[in-house]
Amino acid sequence: MSWLLVPLAGLLGAVLTTQIATNTELGKALGNPYIPAAANMASGLIITAILTWAMTPEWPSREVMRGAPWYLWAAGGVLGVTYLTGNILLAPKLGAGALVALVVAGQLIFSVLLDNFGWFGFAQHPAGVARLAGCCLMIAGVFLVSRF
Structure with missing residues (x-):
């Protein structure tokens, strides 16, 4: 493992903790823990779409895309929403x-x-x-x- 990657991974931990904190604060400000999850996913979709468009020189063919099992297309979103919403709900209770x-x-x-x-x-x-x-x-x- 390259030791140069270690501080970057640590930084990602700080980013994730900051995401939990900002989403929790937005939930408190709005009086609703679900709106921050939706806002997070919407802004994430926009940024990811821009990054994907800018960084993907060659897209997989339709046949390749159809060949991926359906549950792999949905799993990341379902798991992401579960994780994100769980954090927003648990952070005020656990710290x-x-x-x-x-x-x-x-x-x-x-x-x-x-x-x-x-x-x-x-x-x-x-x-x-x-x-x-x-x-x-x-x-x-x-x-x-x-x-x-």
Whole structure:
């Protein structure tokens, strides 16, 4: 792994936490936690469409696009809305630290399962002692940050 990518990944964590905070604040200001999710997805669609148009020199053929299973076209949007709306609803109740700790722990544990079993096309990487210990340490970190 290139160590130059590490600070960029850390920056993405800060971006994600800021997104949670701004969407939560918009939900409070509007008195509705669902409008920020819609605004987020709408602005994201516009920006993604511009980026895709600008950065895609050659589009896949219609046959290739039709060959992708239907659920792959919908899954990202459904999962994205679930994640985004869940964050907006949970952030005021849990606080930013606890929410992010729980989300990251969930991501790590599920990622280790994905790798171990090779689900969703990931290459298999066994969940050895070091990875399982890392998951346990992450869970311990959740308790320390959350103080449940």
